[in-house]
Amino acid sequence: EDQVTQSPEALRLQEGESSSLNCSYTVSGLRGLFWYRQDPGKGPEFLFTLYSAGEEKEKERLKATLTKKESFLHITAPKPEDSATYLCAVQAKDNAGNMLTFGGGTRLMVKP
Amino acid sequence: DAGITQSPRHKVTETGTPVTLRCHQTENHRYMYWYRQDPGHGLRLIHYSYGxxxxxxxxxxxxxxxxxxxxxxxxxxxxxxxSSQTSVYFCAISAVVNEQFFGPGTRLTVL
Incomplete structure (x- = not known):
């Protein structure tokens, strides 16, 4: 059974204080690992897909990295508008429906 | 939420009544999914369609x-x-493989 665990559950940062969110996973052959951002009352918004260990993707202040057991979402010099819940999900190779297994998310709060 | 709408956005109903939620896409994607999101459980897949x-x-x-x-x-x-089906329901769509894109959600309350 595929499993995804995100830590911490909540993270408070001051504006400009860089940090990382963790996503640990177990999957029977990884097809892809996905990061989403979710604002309160809205649907998840796609950020990145990572396919193999060593891969990195960047978007503005966010950088996602991948190893064989976990992924990190690094946030550099965050701003209050980066406050949201960040979700991680995995997709297994033997997966006819392209289904995703999600972690519980990390709620990020950035204070000015 | 581009190209995905859900209706209704909010619904309150009573135990024992039938309820239908609709997801509509304009992207012509093959795959569609229904999730529910609950505190402490994250997003969980209910059903999906591959055509x-x-x-x-x-x-x-x-x-x-x-x-x-x-x-x-x-x-x-x-x-x-x-009452256990009180939740926020999200629809998602996907092309042939990989990324799923989510709709705005429907908040359902069952009294």
């Missing part, structure tokens, strides 16, 4: 049924709503 009239069960399918008669529409039905 017109082709559907399959997800992790938490008991008490739910789905139908897809057109590429653009995916319906989720609660035959007899229960």
């Amino acid at each position: 017109v009239k082709d559907t399959d069960k997800g992790e938490v399918s008991d008490g739910y049924s789905v139908s897809r008669s057109k590429t653009e529409d995916f319906l989720l039905t609660l035959e007899s709503a229960t």
Whole structure:
């Protein structure tokens, strides 16, 4: 059974204080690992897909990295508008429906 | 939320009544999904569709049924709503492989 665990559950940062969110996973052959951002009352918004260990993707202040057991979402010099819940999900190779297994998310709060 | 709408956005109903939620897409994507999101459980897959009239069960399918008669529409039905089905429901779409894109959600309250 595929499993995804995100830590911490909540993270408070001051504006400009860089940090990382963790996503640990177990999957029977990884097809892809996905990061989403979710604002309160809205649907998840796609950020990145990572396919193999060593891969990195960047978007503005966010950088996602991948190893064989976990992924990190690094946030550099965050701003209050980066406050949201960040979700991680995995997709297994033997997966006819392209289904995703999600972690519980990390709620990020950035204070000015 | 580009190209995905859900209706209704909010619904309050009573235990035992049937409820149907609609997801409509304008992207012509093959795959469509229904999730529920609850505190402490994250996003969990209910059912998905891999083409017109082709559907399959997800992790938490008991008490739910789905139908897809057109590429653009995916319906989720609660035959007899229960309080445990109070949740926020999200529809998602996907092209051939990989990324899923989510709709704005429907907040359902079953009294």
